[in-house]
Amino acid sequence: MREGEPSRTAFGSAVHRAVHQDLDGGRIFRDPLAWQILGIDREATLADPAATERPRLRVFIAARHRFAEDTLATAVERGTRQVVVLGAGLDAFAYRNPHAETRVFEVDFPATGAWKRDRLADAGIAVPDSVTYVGVDFESDDLMSRLVEAGLDPTAPAFFLWLGVVPYLTWEAVTATLMAIASVPSGEVVFDYTTPTHQLDAKALSDRTDLIARVAEVGEPLSAGVETEALHTLLADLGFGEVEDLGRPQIRARFLGRQAGSETGGAHLLRARASA
Template sequence: MREGEPSRTAFGAAAYRAVHQDLDGGAIFRDPLAWRILGADREATLADAEATGRARLRVFIAARHRFAEDSLATAVERGTRQVVVLGAGLDTFAYRNPYDGTRVFEVDFPATGAWKRERLAEAGIGVPGTVTYVGVDFETDDLMSRLVEAGLDATAPAFFLWLGVVPYLSEEAVAATLRAIASVPGGEVVFDYTTPTHRLEARAQSDRTDLVARVAEVGEPLSAGLEPETLHVLLAELGFDEVEDLDRPQIRQRFLGRPGGTETGGAHLLRARAGGILTP
């Protein structure tokens, strides 16, 4: 993040979500507000997407939202009524929330949160009374204190959507955030992460090198990545006893209906629940 500016990568992720609605027919994830909140020229954005490619990244971003919101639906069925969107960017869940009686807390760097509210007003997207905005710097602020100050009930279950954020954080910030989530009874989170470069195959290494260079240019460098085994140990130590971690082959099988293949490393989708019941 640059002081006083919104996140450039948040805008980029929103563009991929919008383009997915057209180029892929929203086959994985439907978002009727994606283009409205983006506020960009549709034809130019689509032309740029077709010219630059990066279909794999676009599909992954759609898949992570689908995985997160499918998991959220299950949590709501269990009785969860608090939803926290960490690093909300231009995420639109709070403005198309289908679950009566749920409260949504949107957490983001203050400059990005302010920029989003401007975009909502410009797009004519109403803000429900159930939405609360919370300004947080994940590297320095105490997340749970900020949420409780904003009205979160830390004694009741909460579901955390944490998408497109972990790859930019230090390991210390990731651990601190997971510790905060685990402090909530029945706290549940979905996030994506990337493995270190040495675990990637040749094509994925090239894709990551390109991505690293692009985000570094806008002042939002990626971290080195997380080792899945180390992450799973941390989750267990923090009290997450229900963990689902999808690698590239599993993501391909579940959301594209294609053979998984043998590709290792790269982007993962992970769901973890504290105090849950292990399922076979």
């Protein structure tokens, strides 16, 4: 993060979500507010190779939102009424939330949250009474304390959307956040993570190298990646009894309708649910 500025990577992810609505017809994930919340020239953006030349990343970003919101819908059916969006960036879920019975807590760095509220006002997007903003530094603040101060009931189930954040955090910060989520009865989370570069094939390594350079230029460097086995061990130790981890083959099959293939490494989508 740069002091007093919104996250550059959050803005970039929002651009990919918006472009997906046009170039891919929103076939994986539809977001009617994707362009509106950005406030940028649609035609100019679609004509800019920098915004359109990375289809694999664009599809992955669409898939992680689809996976997260499908999983959330199931949690709401079970009775979950608290939703926490960690590292909210320019995510528009809270403003098109189809689950009227839920309360949404948007958590982000204070600079990003303040900038987003200004952007929403400029775009004419109404903020529902059910939305609460919570400023948190994931590397130094106690997440659960901040959420409880904002009104979260720590004795009731909660669902956490944690998208596009873990790849930028230290292992210590990831562990602390998962501990906080596990402390909530039936706490459930969907997040994405990336495996270390030594596990990537040539194409994935090329994509990762390019991404590493891009985000480093804007002062938001990626972490070294997470070993899947170590992550699963951590989740089990923390009491997450249900874990669903989608690698590239499973993402291809579920969201693109293609053969799974045998690729390993790269970006993963993960769902974990703690015991009641």
